[in-house]
Amino acid sequence: MEGKSQLARGLLFGIAFGFLLQKGGATRYDVIIGQLLLQDFTVVKIMLSAVLTGMIGVHAMKSLGWVHLNPKPGSWSQNVIGGLIFGAGFALLGYCPGTIAGAIGNGFLDALAGGLTGILIGSGLFAALYPRLRDGILRAGYYGDVTLPGLLTVGDWTVIVPLGALLVLTLFLLERAGL
Amino acid sequence: MEWLTAWPWSPYAAGAGIGVLSWLTLLFSGHPLGCSTSFARTAGMIEKLFRGREVEMKPFYREIPPVVDWQWMLVVGMVVGAFLSALLSGDFRWQWIPPRWEAAFGDDRAVRIAAAVAGGILLGFGSRWAGGCTSGHGISGTMQLALSSWVSACCFFVGGIATAVLIFG
Numbered sequence: 001m002e003g004k005s006q007l008a009r010g011l012l013f014g015i016a017f018g019f020l021l022q023k024g025g026a027t028r029y030d031v032i033i034g035q036l037l038l039q040d041f042t043v044v045k046i047m048l049s050a051v052l053t054g055m056i057g058v059h060a061m062k063s064l065g066w067v068h069l070n071p072k073p074g075s076w077s078q079n080v081i082g083g084l085i086f087g088a089g090f091a092l093l094g095y096c097p098g099t100i101a102g103a104i105g106n107g108f109l110d111a112l113a114g115g116l117t118g119i120l121i122g123s124g125l126f127a128a129l130y131p132r133l134r135d136g137i138l139r140a141g142y143y144g145d146v147t148l149p150g151l152l153t154v155g156d157w158t159v160i161v162p163l164g165a166l167l168v169l170t171l172f173l174l175e176r177a178g179l
Numbered sequence: 180m181e182w183l184t185a186w187p188w189s190p191y192a193a194g195a196g197i198g199v200l201s202w203l204t205l206l207f208s209g210h211p212l213g214c215s216t217s218f219a220r221t222a223g224m225i226e227k228l229f230r231g232r233e234v235e236m237k238p239f240y241r242e243i244p245p246v247v248d249w250q251w252m253l254v255v256g257m258v259v260g261a262f263l264s265a266l267l268s269g270d271f272r273w274q275w276i277p278p279r280w281e282a283a284f285g286d287d288r289a290v291r292i293a294a295a296v297a298g299g300i301l302l303g304f305g306s307r308w309a310g311g312c313t314s315g316h317g318i319s320g321t322m323q324l325a326l327s328s329w330v331s332a333c334c335f336f337v338g339g340i341a342t343a344v345l346i347f348g
Contacts, residue, residue: 010251014253014254015259016260018264024188024190036339036343038340049198050201051198052198053195057202058202067206073310089300092346097214106262106265107272110295119215121222127237128237147324149324
């Protein structure tokens with residue numbers, strides 16, 4: 001169990017996160033569907049600039065010994081199949097688990113009455129099937145918590161510098177294309 | 180203080196803000212930003228109301244106990260933060276059907292809610308299968324350079340784009 005001050009910090013950080021998502025426009029169904037139809041690149045712009053800023057900062061703090069990173073373990077079957085199922089739901093609902101919290105705060109009742117109910121049912125369904133999945137399909141193609149630098153056996157910054165440049169170039173090209 | 184009421188912000192400002200926020204959560208709470216696990220915990224809490232404490236013995240809930248934790252409070256905070264931003268931006272409104280949905284599929288609430296429930300089921304199931312969502316994998320995991328997160332984030336968009344094109348095509 002986490003202490004009260006930790007829970008309070010969670011609440012405060014959440015307020016900031018929800019505020020930023022709403023200000024960015026990401027709490028809207030129309031913006032998310034516009035992204036998935038490749039017409040409105042707001043969501044990709046928010047995500048890539050968050051990843052770029054975050055990647056530099058968290059690895060700088062890691063290099064300084066201030067924080068410990070915790071990459072999630074996974075497997076091909078887990079991340080590919082789960083990712084595709086998630087994607088189908090993302091398009092049908094038009095919100096994701098984070099933006100739906102923002103959408104509810106924005107007053108969007110399809111998110112509250114429909115989406116939230118569905119996510120709870122889907123999560124409960126997975127919990128019920130978990131014992132069978134855990135030792136079966138979810139293990140196929142297991143690669144653990146490997147990172148891209150680990151995979152390439154190079155230092156973190158050898159990946160961060162070119163990847164950061166690639167993210168900036170992607171954003172630049174999106175703007176140039178008028179998207 | 181005009182920035183408080185301006186809407187929308189540049190997506191780069193919102194995105195960079197989320198990036199900086201992810202430094203702070205890691206530094207001061209030891210957690211990366213993430214959301215979807217909290218829905219699984221909530222599903223367990225609801226199941227507990229009906230079936231009692233035996234729910235905590237299920238293999239899934241032994242790993243992900245149905246309790247309020249840091250991330251659960253984060254998700255509650257997100258509702259509050261988006262509400263504050265919407266109010267300040269003059270964008271708060273009760274809305275059953277998003278404009279783009281209505282233009283394509285009409286104004287029947289039951290149809291929209293049915294699609295939202297179905298989409299939500301896939302989203303909840305898929306995020307547990309993949310071990311994260313657009314926040315935990317898509318933002319926090321990719322910035323930590325995790326292979327699992329880059330594979331997941333690509334598949335979120337491949338599946339999402341294919342399905343959106345199918346629905347609206």
